[in-house]
């Protein structure tokens with residue numbers, strides 16, 4: 001296992017995870033996971049089906065019944081906080097299964113996600129979202145503000161889930177496999193969306209199996225296998241490391 005390099009300046013880490021272990025019942029599925037995301041970064045959490053990507057995100061969000069480890073977000077210890085408190089600190093989560101309200105319209109779904117604007121610790125404004133801004137980011141949604149969630153395609157629902165999370169004005173978003181099971185045209189829009197979010201100062205931890213998608217949008221990557229981090233490094237280092245790619249990714 002590769003150990004996280006020690007950095008002198010940990011200040012800029014939005015999210016810091018050390019020694020994370022998690023269990024489903026008696027089965028341990030995460031073992032000593034360590035990772036971090038700095039302000040302005042898009043970081044990939046990669047690995048095959050069942051490697052532990054979703055569980056890592058659920059554990060960070062306070063959604064695992066049994067877990068252990070240090071979890072710190074924006075200088076706050078979140079290891080024992082309930083998920084709604086973690087979300088209200090400005091940590092957004094887009095789970096793999098789209099969780100929109102099917103009876104509510106696009107606009108109503110967005111309103112449900114609204115939280116107050118935030119500032120960075122240095123007092124500067126953090127990224128702030130309105131439905132107008134989100135409709136520029138997701139033109140498809142802008143064309144159907146009164147459509148009910150249940151009458152949208154899977155890809156549109158996926159976008160609405162991301163847009164609703166952004167209405168919470170998060171500093172950092174955990175995005176669980178946004179490219180999975182959606183049409184290629186939506187995948188392309190998702191990639192553009194992530195690049196634009198980064199330009200606007202939103203940091204992202206992206207769970208992803210697809211190396212090509214991750215290469216388009218990410219700065220760094222962690223590779224998980226059987227609940228352990230097997231690689232961490234830049235996208236260029238991952239690209240150059242054929243052994244890791246062959247052993248732990250489907251390429």
Ligand SMILES: Nc1ncnc2c1ncn2[C@@H]1O[C@H](COP(=O)(O)OP(=O)(O)OP(=O)(O)O)[C@@H](O)[C@H]1O
Pocket residue numbers: 024029047048049050051052053054055056096177
């Ligand atoms: N609710 C659950 N109960 C029991 N075991 C689970 C549950 N959810 C996931 N697991 C198991 O935990 C391990 C990690 O799964 P996880 O969903 O985190 O992987 P993943 O890398 O996100 O893969 P996928 O892309 O398939 O979601 C797998 O062995 C999986 O079978």
